Amino acid sequence: MRTLLVGDTHLKNRIILPIVAEKAVALKCQQIVLLGDYVDEWHQEQKVTLYRAEMNYLLQWKQAMIQRGFKVVTLLGNHDSAYLTRTIHPYSLQIASGFEWVRSQFLQLGLQVALKIDDFLITHAGLCWGNDLETDYFRPITAQDFRMVKMLAERVGQARGGRHWNGSPIWADYEHELLDAPNPHFLKQIVGHTPVRQITLTSDRPDQLIDIDTFSIHGNFMNHLYGDGSLLLLDHGQLEVVATDWTTAPAVQTYLHDEIYVH
Ligand SMILES: [Mn+2]
Known part of the structure; x- marks a missing residue:
């Protein structure tokens, strides 16, 4: 199935997902896969309104894309x-009522741990x-999956400050754990x-471990983007990098100014 894959969106769903929709149509994709981390961004831990707007948009966007005929996996x-797991980290939304509301939205969204497409x-x-791999990784998570999610959430590898020698499928550090x-x-x-x-892309090698987390913002230089905002197209085992106008999109500059600079 011709699939467009999208890296972490971190409270930038309203900017990234319209770009994804446009590319999915232009590239005649049948499926869209969002790779997780839809919330939390540098210095946004108190902004309930931002979390509400971003989660609402994400849920509505998924529904709308399904109605347009796309298969969407989150x-x-x-x-x-x-x-x-109701674990408030320093980087999570710090407002308890908002935190619980975000949790309810994630249960509605239907998250799953893993997906196989072609050989990937x-x-x-x-x-x-x-x-x-567990078979339960391949179906949507419900409120009854607390233990499975907690196991995944608590297996943090050494490269990310944890006590395990490598991380779970939601925690593994790319360079120091997955590639090693x-x-x-x-x-x-x-x-x-x-x-x-x-x-x-490393298509000249038998092992292909591809990292597509391209929408991040520089943590120390807050007005700077880190990644180039590219997406990945997968069709019959063939990969193609899809460039976007992420780094020059006016909405990105507005976001950096309004959400990152203004506290
Ligand atoms: Mn992550």
Whole structure:
């Protein structure tokens, strides 16, 4: 199935998803996969209104795209998992009522941990050596999946400050955990989670571990974008990087000014 894959959106759904919709139509895609981490962004932890607007948009966008005939899969990210397990991290929304509302929206959205397309395994962060796939990873998460989500959320690898030698499929660090020790049964994977400036394809190698987290904002230089906002097209096992106007889109500059600078 001709599929467009999208990296972490982190409270920028209203800017990124219209770009994704336009590209999905232009490229005649049948399926869209969002790789997770729809909420939390630098310095936004108090902004209930922003979280509400972003979650509302995400849910409505998914519904609208399904009605237009697209298959849409929304994967679970580590930031999203914190809401499902009711664990308020320093980077989560700090307002309790808003936090609970975000959780209810995630249950409605229908998150899942993993997806297979052609030969590729697709998760938020990647399946490392020592991690196994569960069949439950491939269906939407419900409120009854608390234990599964908690296991995934708590397996943080050393590269991200955890006590495990590598992270779960929602936590694995791309460079220091997934590239160093991928699961030998899954050498073709597409992940987000670790910011990259651009998508690098390694189609000349038998192992293909592709990171598509291109929509991140520089944490220390708050008015700067880090990634180039490119998307990934997958069709019959063939990959193609899709450039977007992310770095020059006026909406991005407005966002940086209004949401990042103005506290
Ligand atoms: Mn992440």
